[in-house]
Amino acid sequence: MRTVAIIAFKEIQEGLRNRWVLATTLLLAALALSLTFLGSAPTGNVGAGALDVVVVSLSSLTIFLLPLIALLISHDAVVGEMERGTMILLLSYPVGRGQVILGKFCGHVLILAFATILGYGAAAAALAITGASVLAASWYAFASMLGTSIMLGAVFVAIGYLISSLVRDRGTAAGLSVGIWLLMVLVFDMALLGILVIDQGQSISATVLEWLLFLNPTDLYRLANLTGFNVSQFSGMAGLSGSATTGITALLLGLLVWIVAPLGLATTFFARREL
Amino acid sequence: MTATVSVTGVDKSYRNVRALRDVSFALVPGRLSALVGHNGAGKTTLIKLMLGLIRSDRGEIRVMGQDPAAGEFSARQLLGYLPENVAFNAALTGRETLAFYARLKRIRPASAWALLDRVGLSDAADRRVGTYSKGMRQRLGLAQALLGQPRVLLLDEPTTGLDPALRQTFYEILSELRDGGATVLISSHALNELEDRAEHVLIMNRGRLVVQGTLAELRSLSQLPIRVSLDLAAGTDNAIAAPIGDKTISAAGRRTVLVADEKGKMDLLRAVANDPRVKDIEIAVPTLDDLYAHFLKTQERAA
Numbered sequence: 001m002r003t004v005a006i007i008a009f010k011e012i013q014e015g016l017r018n019r020w021v022l023a024t025t026l027l028l029a030a031l032a033l034s035l036t037f038l039g040s041a042p043t044g045n046v047g048a049g050a051l052d053v054v055v056v057s058l059s060s061l062t063i064f065l066l067p068l069i070a071l072l073i074s075h076d077a078v079v080g081e082m083e084r085g086t087m088i089l090l091l092s093y094p095v096g097r098g099q100v101i102l103g104k105f106c107g108h109v110l111i112l113a114f115a116t117i118l119g120y121g122a123a124a125a126a127l128a129i130t131g132a133s134v135l136a137a138s139w140y141a142f143a144s145m146l147g148t149s150i151m152l153g154a155v156f157v158a159i160g161y162l163i164s165s166l167v168r169d170r171g172t173a174a175g176l177s178v179g180i181w182l183l184m185v186l187v188f189d190m191a192l193l194g195i196l197v198i199d200q201g202q203s204i205s206a207t208v209l210e211w212l213l214f215l216n217p218t219d220l221y222r223l224a225n226l227t228g229f230n231v232s233q234f235s236g237m238a239g240l241s242g243s244a245t246t247g248i249t250a251l252l253l254g255l256l257v258w259i260v261a262p263l264g265l266a267t268t269f270f271a272r273r274e275l
Numbered sequence: 276m277t278a279t280v281s282v283t284g285v286d287k288s289y290r291n292v293r294a295l296r297d298v299s300f301a302l303v304p305g306r307l308s309a310l311v312g313h314n315g316a317g318k319t320t321l322i323k324l325m326l327g328l329i330r331s332d333r334g335e336i337r338v339m340g341q342d343p344a345a346g347e348f349s350a351r352q353l354l355g356y357l358p359e360n361v362a363f364n365a366a367l368t369g370r371e372t373l374a375f376y377a378r379l380k381r382i383r384p385a386s387a388w389a390l391l392d393r394v395g396l397s398d399a400a401d402r403r404v405g406t407y408s409k410g411m412r413q414r415l416g417l418a419q420a421l422l423g424q425p426r427v428l429l430l431d432e433p434t435t436g437l438d439p440a441l442r443q444t445f446y447e448i449l450s451e452l453r454d455g456g457a458t459v460l461i462s463s464h465a466l467n468e469l470e471d472r473a474e475h476v477l478i479m480n481r482g483r484l485v486v487q488g489t490l491a492e493l494r495s496l497s498q499l500p501i502r503v504s505l506d507l508a509a510g511t512d513n514a515i516a517a518p519i520g521d522k523t524i525s526a527a528g529r530r531t532v533l534v535a536d537e538k539g540k541m542d543l544l545r546a547v548a549n550d551p552r553v554k555d556i557e558i559a560v561p562t563l564d565d566l567y568a569h570f571l572k573t574q575e576r577a578a
Contacts, residue, residue, distance in 0.1 A: 085362035
């Protein structure tokens with residue numbers, strides 16, 4: 001356990017030194033703040049749901065941005081260290097390969113969590129300072145949005161490691177990462193939509209659709225955040241949320257599986273690897 | 276003495292290259308062993324096997340009682356390793372890097388600062404590793420390998436990029452550790468450096484262990500002659516032929532005699548030392564370079 005903490009600490013130290021942490025935090029804060037102030041325009045001053053609007057716009061942003069940032073940090077975690085030659089030295093120390101993966105994972109997720117909480121927190125803080133009245137339920141929605149955003153980041157960090165432990169060079173890892181990102185964030189939903197249109201509800205029932213959504217972690221995230229009671233009226237997903245029977249527990253569990261499974265596979269492949 | 280590292284009948288192939296064939300040897304504590312061979316002879320592969328970075332196709336490897344390929348790694352706490360091309364993360368400083376490795380070995384980082392001093396990095400310790408020259412990275416590499424008084428040291432080309440002064444210090448540190456009972460293995464091309472330092476030599480060629488033993492053992496095994504050169508006073512070239520025998524090579528004023536063994540050498544010395552016409556005597560025993568070339572040639576011929 002201590003070894004994992006030591007490796008995680010070094011990962012964070014490097015992240016701070018490379019300005020990764022700074023850049024990510026600033027980027028998220030800037031986008032969150034601009035969305036907060038531009039996004040609150042349509043609701044005007046009556047908007048009791050100012051924070052709800054923020055939750056909707058920020059979670060839509062998160063679906064695109066956080067997976068990309070997570071993959072960017074994680075895709076060369078294994079193969080990059082191998083290419084630079086630092087992995088050989090690390091593995092000559094009393095550390096197991098599983099500990100290397102887990103330590104890096106903890107470090108990278110902590111970096112993402114820090115950036116998300118600080119960046120998005122800035123938006124919430126700005127709202128509170130400008131004196132918008134916010135319901136307790138909206139704060140709850142905001143907090144759960146933060147939590148699930150970090151989970152979504154963790155999913156893609158794990159996927160990045162899986163890619164990294166499979167390929168031979170960094171270029172391939174980067175290419176594959178972009179591919180996975182496109183697939184999960186854009187292609188999957190469009191393809192699903194296309195299939196639904198063609199199918200006309202003949203063989204794909206609502207239950208099947210819900211299961212299909214479990215195949216994509218970004219959809220789980222979307223369901224968890226955009227179908228909440230207050231939020232769904234703004235997100236345009238009220239229809240879906242009305243028919244969705246999947247509880248939040250199932251969604252979180254789904255996200256958890258999406259973290260654990262790639263991480264486990266990455267560890268297995270890395271353990272077998274010769275270098 | 277029980278072996279700290281033992282390699283028994285190990286084979287290793289990469290796709291269609293047979294990197295190691297039936298290699299067996301043992302390394303014992305308190306001895307400095309030299310692993311010599313061409314590039315691609317299998318030296319680095321052997322070291323990687325000992326570290327568990329790769330797995331052998333056949334045979335058994337034990338490092339301090341553990342099988343490294345089976346994922347057992349606690350023994351590595353007492354192991355120091357310097358890779359052939361040592362690399363560090365460029366963003367951290369030398370001190371931070373060393374602290375990280377010290378923590379992994381469960382050593383207080385503060386106790387590692389003395390090592391920075393020892394390898395002559397104390398001035399640059401708080402600069403980022405990215406700004407280091409090749410020699411400085413090599414020094415940092417040495418420092419991390421020496422963390423925590425290792426019982427087994429595996430050094431892959433350790434002195435490349437080191438300046439002569441540091442090279443001296445490096446061998447001093449090594450002999451201290453060796454005298455303290457550490458097992459040291461150096462893989463190197465710098466045969467002349469290892470000449471009077473290595474107690475045990477392993478010569479590799481094309482994945483095979485050609486020969487191993489102490490330098491004296493290798494000399495007697497090779498039957499390479501000892502060269503005794505006599506500087507003669509002018510005009511005495513032929514007069515002195517009698518005690519020398521016929522295996523001689525002559526040049527102006529200098530005669531070089533090849534003798535088979537120590538006894539032949541002493542006989543010759545006794546005969547010529549009192550001769551006033553002999554102005555100087557030089558003796559050259561086969562060097563590690565000669566032995567290496569000899570054993571390689573014999574093996575190539577046999578193959």
